[in-house]
Amino acid sequence: MNLKKYLALTRLGMMEKLHYRLGTFVTLFGNLIYLVLIYFLWKAIYASSGSDVVNGMTLNDTLVYLVLATALFNFLEVFLVWDMSREIQSGAIVLKLLKPMSFRGYSFWSYIGENIMSFFLTFLPTFIIINILTNGSIALSFNLLFFIVSVIMALVINFSIDMIVATICLYTESTWGINMVKECIVLLLSGASIPLAFFPEALRKIVQYLPFRCIYDTPLSVLLQKNGYTWGTGLLSSLLLQLGWCIALGLVGAAFWSISLKKITVNGG
Amino acid sequence: MTLTGKRGLKFYINIYGKILVQDFKSKMSYRADFIISNIGMIISNLVGFVTFYILFSNFPSINGWTMYEMLFMYGFSLIALTPLQCFFDNNWNLRYAVKTGDFIKYCFRPINIFFYYISEDFDVKGLGQMAFGVGTLVYAWKNLAIPVTFVTVGQTVLFLIAASLFMIAIMNFAAATCFWIQNSGYIMVIMFRFKDFAKYPATIFNKLFKLIFTFVIPIVFIAYYPSLVVLRPDKVPLLSWLSPVIGLIFFYLSYRFWLLGARKYDGTGS
Numbered sequence: 001m002n003l004k005k006y007l008a009l010t011r012l013g014m015m016e017k018l019h020y021r022l023g024t025f026v027t028l029f030g031n032l033i034y035l036v037l038i039y040f041l042w043k044a045i046y047a048s049s050g051s052d053v054v055n056g057m058t059l060n061d062t063l064v065y066l067v068l069a070t071a072l073f074n075f076l077e078v079f080l081v082w083d084m085s086r087e088i089q090s091g092a093i094v095l096k097l098l099k100p101m102s103f104r105g106y107s108f109w110s111y112i113g114e115n116i117m118s119f120f121l122t123f124l125p126t127f128i129i130i131n132i133l134t135n136g137s138i139a140l141s142f143n144l145l146f147f148i149v150s151v152i153m154a155l156v157i158n159f160s161i162d163m164i165v166a167t168i169c170l171y172t173e174s175t176w177g178i179n180m181v182k183e184c185i186v187l188l189l190s191g192a193s194i195p196l197a198f199f200p201e202a203l204r205k206i207v208q209y210l211p212f213r214c215i216y217d218t219p220l221s222v223l224l225q226k227n228g229y230t231w232g233t234g235l236l237s238s239l240l241l242q243l244g245w246c247i248a249l250g251l252v253g254a255a256f257w258s259i260s261l262k263k264i265t266v267n268g269g
Numbered sequence: 270m271t272l273t274g275k276r277g278l279k280f281y282i283n284i285y286g287k288i289l290v291q292d293f294k295s296k297m298s299y300r301a302d303f304i305i306s307n308i309g310m311i312i313s314n315l316v317g318f319v320t321f322y323i324l325f326s327n328f329p330s331i332n333g334w335t336m337y338e339m340l341f342m343y344g345f346s347l348i349a350l351t352p353l354q355c356f357f358d359n360n361w362n363l364r365y366a367v368k369t370g371d372f373i374k375y376c377f378r379p380i381n382i383f384f385y386y387i388s389e390d391f392d393v394k395g396l397g398q399m400a401f402g403v404g405t406l407v408y409a410w411k412n413l414a415i416p417v418t419f420v421t422v423g424q425t426v427l428f429l430i431a432a433s434l435f436m437i438a439i440m441n442f443a444a445a446t447c448f449w450i451q452n453s454g455y456i457m458v459i460m461f462r463f464k465d466f467a468k469y470p471a472t473i474f475n476k477l478f479k480l481i482f483t484f485v486i487p488i489v490f491i492a493y494y495p496s497l498v499v500l501r502p503d504k505v506p507l508l509s510w511l512s513p514v515i516g517l518i519f520f521y522l523s524y525r526f527w528l529l530g531a532r533k534y535d536g537t538g539s
Binding site: 020044 | 283299301302305306307308309310312313316317319320323324326327328329330331332333448450455456459460461462463466469472473474475478
């Protein structure tokens with residue numbers, strides 16, 4: 001694989017993201033207000049519960065988890081499904097299909113540029129602020145290294161799921177509904193809206209093995225050194241599960257895409 | 270209906286009906302999209318309920334509000350958000366229309382430009398959400414043993430209408446920003462996310478943010494204040510009674526803001 005041509009795409013993606021600076025700042029500001037809402041809601045919830053620790057998590061733990069989950073969401077989110085459905089409808093997708101590189105590779109490496117910019121513009125500042133506000137509650141040692149490994153796999157899984165959903169849209173020519181279902185299910189089952197520790201036992205057992213939690217819960221648990229995600233207590237098996245899903249979803253996505261490509265109908269161009 | 274000017278309500282209802290029929294025809298030609306969108310809406314509402322259920326299986330009450338009271342506000346907010354979803358969904362396309370230049374067609378019709386633009390899309394998905402909302406509201410209503418009288422039902426309907434104006438106004442403001450800022454879709458996305466918190470009581474905020482969420486981003490008017498009239502009738506705050514008036518003012522301001530942007534628009538020349 002000639003990495004250089006892909007890295008050029010990545011640079012383009014980064015520049016495109018930087019072009020919409022105002023958007024990034026407004027989004028950051030909006031997130032801040034959103035985090036305030038999360039803070040007040042959970043503060044009220046914990047105040048009414050009568051105990052400081054619920055399901056092994058204090059208010060502080062929950063807030064750190066949810067804030068970082070929101071930051072992670074902003075960092076990982078790309079509008080692959082929307083962009084692709086618009087390209088299918090307008091016919092512009094043809095131009096990308098004609099390029100002398102695979103469509104999936106092309107998309108992946110361009111979106112990764114956006115992800116890298118978002119990492120520095122949203123995730124990193126949030127992480128630093130949270131760590132200062134909580135007096136360094138997040139350890140800064142090997143967990144950072146494992147977190148980066150985990151987050152890269154999360155990125156691949158997220159992209160693969162998006163790509164599969166986008167491929168489904170080739171058949172249905174309908175995006176809104178499918179994307180809506182995807183977003184809701186991912187946000188709930190990944191622990192991004194409620195930490196998985198709060199789930200009822202039976203549900204949590206199932207969710208544990210699904211790919212969705214590999215996107216938000218696994219990297220966050222690794223970063224926060226939760227029990228079962230540190231060296232020696234099960235870090236390896238969590239990362240292996242992630243890797244397994246990376247490969248499985250990547251393969252399924254690739255196969256699904258190449259089969260579907262034959263059925264694509266492009267209107268005009 | 271002061272907004273329609275000299276043409277009168279009847280004229281506009283008539284036109285709306287005609288546009289609606291065309292809209293249905295074009296939507297029914299994409300039957301799969303229609304069905305999938307509705308399924309998507311139902312599933313997203315189901316996921317909302319699961320989230321709510323998980324939260325309350327851990328915590329029996331929030332800030333002195335019981336589960337049924339919270340469910341009441343939840344259902345209330347779902348219904349109050351329906352008119353936005355059904356009638357004002359075209360706001361989401363505004364930024365594309367402005368960017369590509371398609372918006373110019375709306376400038377040449379001899380009817381109210383806001384009305385014409387908004388009337389072009391009636392989103393049926395919203396009705397599924399409304400069914401969910403009504404079901405939840407009735408369920409909570411029963412369990413709270415609120416009397417079913419002409420007054421309580423009448424109040425509910427009136428204050429639901431008032432409540433619906435607020436989110437419509439917020440989204441009008443957010444959509445109209447695209448007349449000044451190119452590609453301002455992210456503003457709509459951010460504002461739309463705030464509606465998720467409309468179902469929670471305003472008592473969870475501190476003074477400063479209560480003020481912000483009352484008068485700057487008025488999400489506490491979507492469920493909390495208007496539903497108090499029925500939910501806790503013995504001590505209704507003044508803001509609850511005033512919510513229809515404030516809602517109309519907010520809506521009118523957002524309408525003027527939208528028109529201000531539309532008047533500034535001068536096409537892309539394509």
